[in-house]
Structures are given as structure tokens and as C-alpha cells.
Amino acid sequence: AQKVTQTQTSISVMEKTTVTMDCVYETQDSSYFLFWYKQTASGEIVFLIRQDSYKKENATVGHYSLNFQKPKSSIGLIITATQIEDSAVYFCAMREGSGTYQRFGTGTKLQVVP
Amino acid sequence: DTTVKQNPRYKLARVGKPVNLICSQTMNHDTMYWYQKKPNQAPKLLLFYYDKILNREADTFEKFQSSRPNNSFCSLYIGSAGLEYSAMYLCASSRETGHTQYFGPGTRLLVL
Numbered sequence: 001a002q003k004v005t006q007t008q009t010s011i012s013v014m015e016k017t018t019v020t021m022d023c024v025y026e027t028q029d030s031s032y033f034l035f036w037y038k039q040t041a042s043g044e045i046v047f048l049i050r051q052d053s054y055k056k057e058n059a060t061v062g063h064y065s066l067n068f069q070k071p072k073s074s075i076g077l078i079i080t081a082t083q084i085e086d087s088a089v090y091f092c093a094m095r096e097g098s099g100t101y102q103r104f105g106t107g108t109k110l111q112v113v114p
Numbered sequence: 115d116t117t118v119k120q121n122p123r124y125k126l127a128r129v130g131k132p133v134n135l136i137c138s139q140t141m142n143h144d145t146m147y148w149y150q151k152k153p154n155q156a157p158k159l160l161l162f163y164y165d166k167i168l169n170r171e172a173d174t175f176e177k178f179q180s181s182r183p184n185n186s187f188c189s190l191y192i193g194s195a196g197l198e199y200s201a202m203y204l205c206a207s208s209r210e211t212g213h214t215q216y217f218g219p220g221t222r223l224l225v226l
Contacts, residue, residue: 004156035214043202045157045217091156095212100169101147102212104156 002027002096006105013082013112020067021077021108023092031097034075036064039089039107048090051075053097082112117141118218120205125223127199133192135221137205145211146188148180151202151220163188164211195225 003026013019025034034051049061051068059066067076079086089109093102121136137146145164149157161170163182170178179191192199202222206215 033213037215037217043151043204043220043222045204045206045220047214047216050214100164100211101159101162102215106154106156 002029002032002094002099002103004092004094004103004105006092006108008108009106010109011111013110015084015112015114016081018078018080019082019110021079021090021092021110023075023077023105025073025075025092025094027073027094027096029096029098033095033097034066034068035093035095035102036066036075036077037091037093037104039091041088045091049077079110082110084112084114086110087112118205118207118216120203120218120221122221123219125221127192127195127223127225129196129225130194133195133199133223133225135190135203135205135223137188137190137218138186139207139216139218140186141207141209141216142185143207143209143216144185145208146182147206147208147215148178148188148190149204149206151204157204160190162211195223197225199223200225 032053036048039045051059065078089107091107092105095102118139147162148160151157182188202220204220205218208215
């Protein structure tokens with residue numbers, strides 16, 4: 001069965017620094033898809049970035065990038081030059097290649113302070 | 115346009131009364147999902163439609179119903195609300211089942 005674990009409950013960083021949020025997953029499938037989403041203060045969830053397991057290159061979108069370590073079943077989200085508006089809850093999710101839906105982690109709350 | 119809309123945004127319901135939530139998307143996505151989100155918890159998938167086929171999670175099978183009269187609309191129906199149903203209900207859609215999801219703003223349901 002698929003499982004997604006985010007052990008960091010809350011992180012606080014200074015503005016303009018780089019932060020990494022951890023996520024580990026469990027799956028028996030050789031093919032799978034990994035996603036990161038952001039939930040804003042209003043409750044809305046927004047898709048950020050995605051990594052397909054067969055791709056060796058780490059995905060990058062704007063100031064978001066991923067640290068995909070397949071042997072460790074790990075997919076970290078890196079935010080560079082953090083801004084106050086990056087303060088939110090970040091969810092990691094996985095869909096197995098043979099599956100039909102995404103399983104979410106419990107989220108990491110990020111607070112960016114001036 | 116990646117807009118998913120939900121109505122109402124806030125809903126107050128009495129215990130034992132029915133609740134009907136509405137979701138719409140204009141992206142012609144074939145899959146639509148409903149999640150329940152409580153504070154400090156992962157979004158919990160309740161059910162999803164792939165085209166006209168409804169898939170419900172085993173532990174919520176009898177608690178939630180849904181309909182999808184056309185590709186754009188999907189509803190979530192609670193026949194008899196309980197206090198434990200108080201949560202944020204999020205609708206999402208994706209072009210392919212299980213792939214990148216686009217979420218609506220959610221409906222905050224409070225059951226009293």
C-alpha cells in the first residue's frame with residue numbers, strides 16, 4: 001500500500017533564505033508520480049510541482065525545485081529566496097503507477113518571517 | 115483557465131439534516147474528486163468520478179453520495195450530517211485520473 005510521510009510539522013525561516021521540506025514515500029510500484037501542493041491561509045490548495053519517477057532530472061518551477069532521491073524514497077521540496085507570501089502549509093502527494101488517486105502527507109507548515 | 119468553483123463557500127447545518135455541496139470546472143477534465151480536510155490532517159479522499167464512473171473509498175462508502183450530471187459539475191451529498199462532518203470539503207479535477215489536480219476554494223461546513 002502506498003504511504004506518504006512528512007515528519008516536519010512546522011518550520012520557521014527568515015525571509016530570502018532557502019528552505020527544504022522533507023517527504024518520504026512507500027510504494028511497491030516501479031513507476032509512480034510525486035506532487036507538491038501548497039495550502040494558503042484561505043484554505044485553497046494549489047499545485048506547485050511534480051516529479052515522475054522515471055525522470056532522473058529534478059523538476060524545477062520558478063523558485064521551487066525538488067530533491068528527488070529515489071534510493072531513499074525521498075522527494076524534498078526546496079524553496080529558494082523565500083518570501084513572506086510563501087508562508088503556508090505544504091503537502092506532498094504520490095500516485096502509484098498502477099493507482100488511480102493521490103495519497104497525501106499530513107503537511108508541513110512553513111512560516112517565513114521578516 | 116484552471117478554475118474550479120465551489121458553492122457554497124460556507125455552510126451551516128444541523129445534526130441529522132442533509133447537506134449538498136456543488137463543484138464545477140470548465141477545463142473539460144475527465145476526473146473530479148471530493149476531499150475532506152480537517153486541521154492538521156492530510157486531505158482525505160472521499161470519492162471521485164472518472165467520466166461517469168463513481169469510485170468511493172471503502173470507509174466513506176455509506177456516508178457520502180455524489181452525482182455528476184455532466185462533465186463540468188459534481189455534487190457531494192451528505193444524507194444526515196453528524197458533528198464529525200464539520201470540515202473543509204475540497205473539490206478537485208484532473209485531466210487524467212490521479213494526475214495533477216486543480217482544487218477549488220473549498221466549502222467550510224460546520225455542523226451544529
